[in-house]
Amino acid sequence: MPITTRTFIRASIVYLCLGALLGLTLYLQRWLAWDPRIILFKSSHVQFTLVGWLTQFIMGVGWWLFPPLPSGPRPGSAHPIRKGQQQRGSEPLFWATFGLLNAGILLGAIGDPLFNWTRAPIYRTLAGLASLFLLAAAVCFVANVWGRIRELGRPR
Amino acid sequence: MPPIARAFVKAAFAYLLVAFLLGALMMLDRWLNISRWLKVVYASQIHLLMVGWITQLTIGVAYWMFPRFLKEQDPRPRGSDRLAWGIFACLNVGLLLRFTVEPVSFLAPSPWLNALLALSATVQAAAAIGFGLLIWGRVRAMEP
Numbered sequence: 001m002p003i004t005t006r007t008f009i010r011a012s013i014v015y016l017c018l019g020a021l022l023g024l025t026l027y028l029q030r031w032l033a034w035d036p037r038i039i040l041f042k043s044s045h046v047q048f049t050l051v052g053w054l055t056q057f058i059m060g061v062g063w064w065l066f067p068p069l070p071s072g073p074r075p076g077s078a079h080p081i082r083k084g085q086q087q088r089g090s091e092p093l094f095w096a097t098f099g100l101l102n103a104g105i106l107l108g109a110i111g112d113p114l115f116n117w118t119r120a121p122i123y124r125t126l127a128g129l130a131s132l133f134l135l136a137a138a139v140c141f142v143a144n145v146w147g148r149i150r151e152l153g154r155p156r
Numbered sequence: 157m158p159p160i161a162r163a164f165v166k167a168a169f170a171y172l173l174v175a176f177l178l179g180a181l182m183m184l185d186r187w188l189n190i191s192r193w194l195k196v197v198y199a200s201q202i203h204l205l206m207v208g209w210i211t212q213l214t215i216g217v218a219y220w221m222f223p224r225f226l227k228e229q230d231p232r233p234r235g236s237d238r239l240a241w242g243i244f245a246c247l248n249v250g251l252l253l254r255f256t257v258e259p260v261s262f263l264a265p266s267p268w269l270n271a272l273l274a275l276s277a278t279v280q281a282a283a284a285i286g287f288g289l290l291i292w293g294r295v296r297a298m299e300p
Binding site: 027049054057061 | 211222223270273276280281283284287292296297298
């Protein structure tokens with residue numbers, strides 16, 4: 001399991017725990033009525049579990065297990081086109097995916113509830129920025145892994 | 157596939173079937189007005205899909221396929237069986253408790269029902285943290 005995948009999976013486990021604890025807080029609020037503003041964090045609970053946990057976990061495992069890119073010899077040379085981790089695609093782009101995804105999750109999880117609470121335009125900008133980060137993360141991931149969705153072995 | 161992973165995956169399939177059946181009934185209810193219960197089960201149905209199906213399947217497959225512990229780390233290749241069964245029990249008890257109580261709490265709100273819902277969320281959060289503890293050491297590089 002490469003370091004990139006380990007980072008994605010560990011982050012996703014942290015989000016699973018955070019999402020579950022936030023869900024618990026929402027139910028405690030429903031029972032004990034501490035502060036009605038807590039309910040504004042429902043969108044953060046969804047963000048943590050759906051994107052932080054499941055999406056990030058799937059991306060990490062996909063990067064680890066999808067078929068590698070072709071690595072045959074370079075034309076006219078004995079050296080392979082790709083070797084080692086390069087067969088998984090661009091590692092810097094995958095790290096960028098990680099950065100964008102997690103910046104998007106955290107900014108969205110903070111910006112959206114705070115905007116609904118304060119109505120301050122800065123938080124709306126933050127939430128908007130978060131969604132752009134998530135979109136950029138999705139584009140980076142798909143562009144990076146697209147070529148790996150292929151048949152393994154020789155075509156019949 | 158070890159018995160614990162099989163239990164997670166089979167339970168996940170069962171939730172998939174139940175959630176889709178409920179989804180179909182909820183759609184039919186818009187047309188035929190079958191039951192008031194079907195109008196308030198929406199949030200629980202989403203959780204059957206998100207927790208019962210996708211999360212449980214993910215946990216089961218990760219438990220099965222992630223690199224096993226090295227013998228020096230833990231003599232049990234996949235970690236504590238007792239913890240894994242505890243996670244399975246907590247996740248499913250919490251989910252079923254929520255599924256049973258939440259629609260009733262929408263129809264007839266009561267502090268007791270809200271307390272039961274908080275209990276269901278506590279048990280599910282315990283399952284999430286338990287899974288984190290169980291799998292963390294197995295998120296590692298494969299041995300050369």
